[in-house]
Amino acid sequence: MHTALKYLGTVAAVVLTVNIVPGITVSGGWTTVLLAALVWSVIVMVIKPVLSLLTLPITILTLGLFSFVLNALLFWAMTLVVPGFAVAGFFPALLGALVLSVLTWLIQQVL
Secondary structure, X not given: OHHHHHHHHHXXXXXXXXXXXXXXXXOOOHHHHHHHHHHHHHHXXXXXXXXXXXXXXXXXXXXXXXXXXXXXXXXXXXXHHOOOEXXXXXXXXXXXXXXXXXXXXXXXXXX
């Protein structure tokens, strides 16, 4: 039950992010939103820790700023996996990743 609530919180965060950030569009309705939330959850749990470890030297050299770039690239990579999810460029991806991360954290704190 706890996992389902966390997933629904991620779905809500994806919906809010699409509505808040210009340059991020979803065509395909709720199916695309549910798939985007699932893919983002997998990216955050599996791929991001591995890439964070591999890019640790560059993150240390940039005093942690490269982690924002890594989040943006992973957010932008969702467009390759989720049909109907589109990001217009790097800066919408950067802002979208930041907003999605903050909203997901806030929603999961409330739950």
